[in-house]
Amino acid sequence: MTTRKISSKDRYVVPAVDQASQVLFYLSQAESSYISLTKICAKVGIHKSKAFSILHTLQRFGLVQRNVDGKGYALGPGLIGLSRRFLDNLSAPKLAEPLLEELAKKVRATAALGLVSGRNVFVAAKHEGDQLIGLTMRVGKRFPLTYGSHGKAIASFLPENELNDILKDKKLYFHGDPHRFDKDKLWKEIQLCRERWYAEDLEEMTPGLNAISAPVLGPNGRPIGYILVIGLATAEAVRQTGPLVAQAGKTLSRMIGARVD
Known part of the structure; x- marks a missing residue:
């Protein structure tokens, strides 16, 4: 050759x-x-x-x-970070933008779409509503796959062998600092997320900052990303917002070919 x-x-x-x-x-x-x-x-x-x-x-x-x-x-979705300035100039709305805009306006917080890349995720799109808590999230920003609510949402819909493989990692950020990781707690959160299609982060990653994530599935039924709402003021606001985020995750999953009930 x-x-x-x-x-x-x-x-x-x-x-x-x-x-x-x-x-x-x-x-x-x-x-x-x-x-x-x-x-x-x-x-x-x-x-x-x-x-x-x-x-x-x-x-x-x-x-x-x-x-x-x-x-x-x-x-990989890292290409999105490189192209974000070009994408900002496109007149055609991106697939997730209407959903993110609606979410952000309804709950007065930041809504974002993230995509999976190996053991990381990238912020692919966002919409910042009339926020009660000031928060800016940069498109292209990279986070660990297991980070907070999006980590729980993604883990909840992974095949069992892939989830077990991830849980072998030395540093898991589901509950913030890896030293605080609680496997029993995670399994309960996974079961709950599978039932209601969203996972919570109640000040685990950052004190005073609450977040919710719902998985986004691809045509093969595997998680390819998540929809996140971050900047909610209280745990009650999280519970009220959860079903909205779940619906957005399901809607986007259907739009890209996943079979979701």
């Missing part, structure tokens, strides 16, 4: 960047959700060791994500 040659007129092109760009564009056009390393090498024309290094580097920044079984690669 030979690496694609750069013509003399492209002497200012950096080969590694050129190859990484080819990998990204190939993943964006591929028919399968996840593409094997072998297929990527064949399409781009680079050796496996080189392709692996490129994919590993792109994965560090969330630009590429690896399948749970480690057998394939796909584009």
Whole structure:
């Protein structure tokens, strides 16, 4: 296998960047959700060791994500952070924006959409309503997968083997500081979230700050992200807002092809 040659007129092109760009564009056009390393090498024309290094580097920044079984690669939501200035200029509304805007206005808090990328999540879209508690959330911001209410919501709908694998991590942020993690408490929260489709964070991550998250499922029924409302003043406000967030999560899941009751 030979690496694609750069013509003399492209002497200012950096080969590694050129190859990484080819990998990204190939993943964006591929028919399968996840593409094997072998297929990527064949399409781009680079050796496996080189392709692996490129994919590993792109994965560090969330630009590429690896399948749970480690057998394939796909584009990662870190690309959203890079493109957010361009997306801000698009006239067509993004898929989640009407739902986020409605939520934010109803509950007077910040509503956001996050997407999963490996062991992290990225804020992909947001709407800040007439907030009772001042809070700004940046699109592209990265958080641990297990962070607070969104971690509980995602964990609640993962296949059992994937959830057990995550629970083996040394640092779990479901309840804030990893030293406060309570596995028995988490299992109760997971059961409750499966029943009502939302999970709570009652000042666990940040004192004085409450949040609710609902999972967003993809066509295969796996969590691909979450809808979050953050900045609620009281636990009572959380309980009243929960069903609204759950409905938004279900609606968005249906819009992208998930079968949700």
